[in-house]
Amino acid sequence: MAERSISIRVPGTSANCGPGFDTLGLACTLYNDLTLELTHEPQLEIVVHGEGAGAIPTDARNIVWRSIQYLLQQAGAEREYRGAKIEMENRVPISRGLGSSATAIVAGLKAANVLIGNRYSRRELLQFAAAIEGHPDNVAPAIFGGFTISTTMRSGVECFSFVPKFHLTFVVAVPNFSLPTRAARKVLPEDVPMKDAVFNIGRATMLIAALTRGSERFLRASFDDALHQPYRSKLVPGMYDVFRAARRAGAVGTSLSGAGPSLIAYALERHRCEEAIGEAMKSAFAAHDVHADILTLRLDMRGAHVRKE
Numbered sequence: 001m002a003e004r005s006i007s008i009r010v011p012g013t014s015a016n017c018g019p020g021f022d023t024l025g026l027a028c029t030l031y032n033d034l035t036l037e038l039t040h041e042p043q044l045e046i047v048v049h050g051e052g053a054g055a056i057p058t059d060a061r062n063i064v065w066r067s068i069q070y071l072l073q074q075a076g077a078e079r080e081y082r083g084a085k086i087e088m089e090n091r092v093p094i095s096r097g098l099g100s101s102a103t104a105i106v107a108g109l110k111a112a113n114v115l116i117g118n119r120y121s122r123r124e125l126l127q128f129a130a131a132i133e134g135h136p137d138n139v140a141p142a143i144f145g146g147f148t149i150s151t152t153m154r155s156g157v158e159c160f161s162f163v164p165k166f167h168l169t170f171v172v173a174v175p176n177f178s179l180p181t182r183a184a185r186k187v188l189p190e191d192v193p194m195k196d197a198v199f200n201i202g203r204a205t206m207l208i209a210a211l212t213r214g215s216e217r218f219l220r221a222s223f224d225d226a227l228h229q230p231y232r233s234k235l236v237p238g239m240y241d242v243f244r245a246a247r248r249a250g251a252v253g254t255s256l257s258g259a260g261p262s263l264i265a266y267a268l269e270r271h272r273c274e275e276a277i278g279e280a281m282k283s284a285f286a287a288h289d290v291h292a293d294i295l296t297l298r299l300d301m302r303g304a305h306v307r308k309e
């Protein structure tokens with residue numbers, strides 16, 4: 001097969017959405033682009049622009065390249081394509097809780113899949129991506145777009161993707177320090193009290209009902225969490241103060257974005273209070289000596305897709 005290149009766009013994500021630890025996620029309008037050429041010759045050329053340039057490995061350890069190899073091996077095409085030219089244009093901040101590693105994995109899988117003739121469906125790509133990442137809640141929205149509920153069943157990872165009844169805006173405070181997911185998972189307990197599990201089941205199911213039916217009252221009551229945020233709050237100075245400040249400025253809910261350290265406030269677009277929320281979050285963080293950049297994002301409804309061939 002002739003060598004050709006493909007360009008893929010993948011949205012950043014915010015996982016957990018409060019009570020949906022390792023289950024809920026959303027895709028947002030912040031994108032990483034990947035251009036991939038598979039080569040028959042064994043060579044590896046990786047160029048990174050934007051976020052992570054100079055820090056992301058550009059050798060065989062690179063996660064995009066490892067994901068490409070994973071897909072080629074699944075397809076039995078690793079002997080045909082032994083090298084790659086990879087160019088990344090990254091806008092999703094690295095290790096900040098906005099799904100940067102998921103975007104890399106999904107971009108590599110999707111691009112390689114297109115180049116070998118779209119042998120795998122999105123559901124199959126989800127299986128590969130979740131196996132590489134270890135949990136499905138970032139890779140699912142990166143693949144499907146929208147809000148996603150994903151869970152591992154006997155049949156594999158199943159994902160339900162939906163667009164809520166509300167027009168939501170996400171105001172994200174991105175602190176100037178990184179927090180590797182591995183470190184943020186280490187502070188979590190092996191077991192949780194039954195009352196905390198019940199607390200989260202109630203909030204998570206109510207959240208989905210509120211989003212799909214369009215109930216503002218129930219939405220406001222549904223973003224809290226007892227399973228991971230309380231343990232992780234010590235890793236993010238001022239977390240609950242930032243949440244309170246965002247709520248006071250008009251947010252309908254707040255949560256740690258993924259494993260953090262970014263914090264996300266959910267606002268209804270028609271309330272037009274994004275600017276006030278952003279300022280409130282920034283100054284609440286500043287009171288704890290944390291500088292944060294503010295991003296105002298919306299829901300991506302498309303997921304990973306081909307840009308141009």
Ligand code: HSE
Nearest residue numbers: 015022137181258259
């Ligand atoms: N659900 C994962 C966690 C998301 O909270 O550890 C990591 O981005």
